Amino acid sequence: MAMDYVVVLPTLNEREGLAKTLDELFAVGVPPGRVLVVDGGSTDGTCDVAKERGVRCVLQEGRGKADAIRTALKLVDADVVVVMDADFTYPAEHIKELLARDCDEVIGARKMLEPGSQRFVYRFGNWVLTRWFNLLFGTDLSDVLSGMYAVRRGAVADMEFSSRGFSIESEIAAHIASTGGTICEVPIKYRRRVGEKKLSVRHGLQIARDMVLLALRYNPAFLISLAAAFLAVPGLLLAAWVAYKWIFLGVKHYVWGIIAFALIAGGAAAGAVAVLTLYLKRMEIRVLRRLRRCAGAV
Numbered sequence: 001m002a003m004d005y006v007v008v009l010p011t012l013n014e015r016e017g018l019a020k021t022l023d024e025l026f027a028v029g030v031p032p033g034r035v036l037v038v039d040g041g042s043t044d045g046t047c048d049v050a051k052e053r054g055v056r057c058v059l060q061e062g063r064g065k066a067d068a069i070r071t072a073l074k075l076v077d078a079d080v081v082v083v084m085d086a087d088f089t090y091p092a093e094h095i096k097e098l099l100a101r102d103c104d105e106v107i108g109a110r111k112m113l114e115p116g117s118q119r120f121v122y123r124f125g126n127w128v129l130t131r132w133f134n135l136l137f138g139t140d141l142s143d144v145l146s147g148m149y150a151v152r153r154g155a156v157a158d159m160e161f162s163s164r165g166f167s168i169e170s171e172i173a174a175h176i177a178s179t180g181g182t183i184c185e186v187p188i189k190y191r192r193r194v195g196e197k198k199l200s201v202r203h204g205l206q207i208a209r210d211m212v213l214l215a216l217r218y219n220p221a222f223l224i225s226l227a228a229a230f231l232a233v234p235g236l237l238l239a240a241w242v243a244y245k246w247i248f249l250g251v252k253h254y255v256w257g258i259i260a261f262a263l264i265a266g267g268a269a270a271g272a273v274a275v276l277t278l279y280l281k282r283m284e285i286r287v288l289r290r291l292r293r294c295a296g297a298v
């Protein structure tokens with residue numbers, strides 16, 4: 001990754017965590033001019049902590065973490081944006097490892113957990129959501145929801161944000177994975193949080209729902225294939241039963257026969273749409289890759 005980077009820290013009432021995060025960033029050699037704090041309207045003087053240290057702090061547009069990242073991507077003109085929670089959970093020492101990898105997105109995958117840093121329900125939820133994401137987007141990630149990642153600005157330049165709150169990590173990964181970009185992971189340490197947690201189990205359910213909406217937008221072939229299977233499989237079973245009754249027992253089930261035919265026809269139509277969607281998606285990825293290569297060559 002290029003070394004023209006800016007570290008973006010979204011904050012909401014994160015005074016104590018931000019102070020420790022900034023001091024650690026400076027200690028590993030990140031200068032104040034390379035940090036941007038995007039605040040969600042904190043009432044505890046979070047922005048003052050940044051300003052006291054010579055770090056720019058801006059008030060985000062809209063609400064929630066997703067809008068904070070969107071605001072940052074508009075303001076920053078560096079090649080690479082490193083996003084990090086400002087709660088002192090992500091060690092700043094990993095920034096250089098993220099910047100060293102040559103991918104459109106480099107995720108800091110939380111592998112070395114400090115005891116008490118992530119409750120079982122969150123760890124399990126994280127695992128389920130990452131598997132769900134992999135299934136929907138054909139990726140092989142281990143921690144898609146990590147709050148520490150580096151993104152090439154060019155890879156998200158044409159992204160139209162639709163997520164709210166904590167779904168932003170999956171939306172960025174969905175966009176990159178579905179537009180021919182590359183995503184890598186780097187194992188990182190994860191510490192106990194300083195200050196009050198903002199994410200709840202309710203947010204986890206919202207993230208799962210948002211992933212389905214993202215899949216419909218970015219990678220609909222999988223969901224349409226699923227719909228095709230839901231129609232065709234019962235249709236085929238029903239047709240086999242109707243045929244068995246007719247051939248071996250001489251009983252004719254006209255209504256069930258028509259229903260089976262309708263299910264199979266619906267499944268076949270959905271299957272054809274899925275193949276077409278897949279074809280269009282592949283074409284889009286090829287075109288985007290070529291455009292990126294041309295843009296890189298200019």
Ligand SMILES: Nc1nc2c(ncn2[C@@H]2O[C@H](COP(=O)(O)OP(=O)(O)OP(=O)(O)O)[C@@H](O)[C@H]2O)c(=O)[nH]1
Pocket residue numbers: 009010011012013014038039040041060063064065068084085086087089122147166193196197198199
């Ligand atoms: N600008 C902005 N930042 C936010 C908002 N909500 C949370 N944040 C910040 O986003 C980061 C992530 O929030 P956390 O509460 O740590 O959520 P999380 O990292 O998903 O969950 P944890 O497992 O508790 O760390 C923190 O730095 C928060 O201060 C918001 O609405 N606006």
Ligand SMILES: [Mg+2]
Pocket residue numbers: 085087089147193
């Ligand atoms: Mg956090």
